[in-house]
Amino acid sequence: MQRYIFRRLIQAVIMLFIVSTVVFALSRMTGNPVALLLTEYSTEEDKVRLTQELGFDKSIPEQYIIFASNALRGDLGRSIRGERAPAFQLVAERFPASAQLAVITVIVSFLIGVPLGVITAVKKGSLVDTLVRIFALAGQSAPVFWIGIVAMYVLSVQLRLLPSSGYGKPEQFVLPVFSLSWFTLAAFVRLTRSSMIDSLESEYIKLARIKGLSEWIVVWKHALRNSLLPVLTYSGIILGRTIAGVVVVETVFAWPGIGRLAYESVLGRDFPVLQAVVLIVATMFLLINLLVDILYAYIDPRIRYS
Structure with missing residues (x-):
């Protein structure tokens, strides 16, 4: 029984890795969300600042490494909208x-x-x-x-x-x-x-x-x-x-x-x-x-x- 549970836990970890990777890749394929957050009065400097603040100035592999390392520590990031509340908090609510x-x-x-x-x-x-x-x-x-x-x-x-x-x-x-x-x-x-x-x-x-x-x-x-x-x-x-x-x-x-x-x-x-x-x-x-x-x-x- 213990060996079975251990094997299933390993399988679960592998599945979570696959799921997180697929979701990360698919979400990035939709484009940069910065344009949705800017207003008609925003300047190019505002766009650059917001892009850097949200981490979208980095390459996709770099973004994934940051996401994965934070997730392993229990940090699922913050919402990019509104008051930028923690993502886990929004899900828990x-x-x-x-x-x-x-x-x-x-x-x-x-x-x-x-x-x-x-x-x-x-x-x-x-x-x-x-x-x-x-x-x-x-x-x-x-x-x-x-x-x-x-x-x-x-x-x-x-x-x-x-x-x-x-x-x-x-x-x-x-x-x-x-x-x-x-x-x-x-x-x-x-x-x-x-x-x-x-x-x-x-x-x-x-x-x-x-x-x-x-x-x-x-x-x-x-x-x-x-x-x-x-x-x-x-x-x-x-x-x-x-x-x-x-x-x-x-x-x-x-x-x-x-x-x-x-x-x-x-x-x-x-x-x-x-x-x-x-x-x-x-x-x-x-x-x-x-x-x-x-x-x-x-x-x-x-x-x-x-």
């Missing part, structure tokens, strides 16, 4: 909104998706099974931004039932969570259904039925309990993916999270903030995946990592 959205999405998807998966497994081949599978397929096929725009148009613009933007009130969570949760809910449905079908066809379930146990106990106690392991481990993975994938939803609904911060940073060419968002999200995603794998090993004693 926006992160709770994204975390709330991601956690609520996963919880809602789990609580609805797992029972639907059980029902479709029990009623395999029925009309209910077919309809739920079509719903799940649609959820995993439709783009999140399209779901968000349609939901906003129908429920907010036309019916005026829900606010189209904002953060803090319970009703303001509904549209963003709905837009994100359709995909994750569909994934839970399909995974639970597949796992439950295998469990229901196993010998120990047949034995439980022979013993005369009620179908409710057989399905919801014995079969479901043995089918939840892959579902629970997937919950951690989907949480990491949801946090990493909130950019589109936060942009559509003006949600004040790290996704919208990344979008604003791209438009403003705020390289330090964009790099900070990507590095922090990538780190969280890798750590969540590592924790899920370790949890899987402890839950299922049949699994051994060498």
